């Protein structure tokens with residue numbers, strides 16, 4: 001079923017001691033054997049500007065290619081002012097354009113939000129889910145991960161200590177692997193391999209654009 005899926009991990013923080021990063025690294029380690037996860041850099045992406053579409057900055061091209069080859073995308077983020085950090089929203093905007101060529105289109109997604117405070121960064125988690133509707137990203141629904149008190153979650157080695165949260169993350173990883181398997185056929189069975197035409201891109205689907 002799994003072990004064949006490639007997952008791009010996008011972080012919503014650049015902070016050196018970021019809890020989101022620590023969490024992502026822990027989840028990536030947990031996922032080994034089920035998912036091949038890799039961090040995709042978002043900190044070097046110039047702010048999205050349609051004027052640059054004809055000659056995109058190299059960082060945009062690199063980012064789009066790295067997401068395009070993924071079978072799924074995992075977002076691990078803190079909350080800024082009850083929403084998605086601008087860093088991560090910019091990455092979403094860059095990957096979603098030019099219109100009709102979004103690298104996110106149809107890719108299974110999953111979200112982990114964390115905060116050292118309370119409320120589990122629920123606002124950021126659900127602001128992302130709002131974008132997934134337009135991005136056409138089928139997102140894992142359960143288990144939901146809203147982690148509060150994140151500063152207390154890690155042991156001396158930087159891993160999530162064994163216990164309730166670790167168990168929840170294990171279930172999450174497994175559910176995401178199952179979710180990708182359900183949404184994305186194994187690569188050998190993709191329609192292109194069978195001679196069928198590639199699926200329509202979002203700009204060609206005839207939906208209301210805005």
Ligand SMILES: Cc1cc2nc3c(=O)[nH]c(=O)nc-3n(C[C@H](O)[C@H](O)[C@H](O)COP(=O)(O)O)c2cc1C
Nearest residue numbers: 013015018019020021078079080081082115116117
């Ligand atoms: C601009 C800014 C806005 C923030 N807004 C929120 C917020 O709305 N909710 C929250 O729980 N924490 C908020 N925080 C605190 C972050 O949760 C905290 O800095 C966290 O450690 C950031 O994640 P990181 O450790 O991955 O960098 C905010 C922090 C910053 C810098």
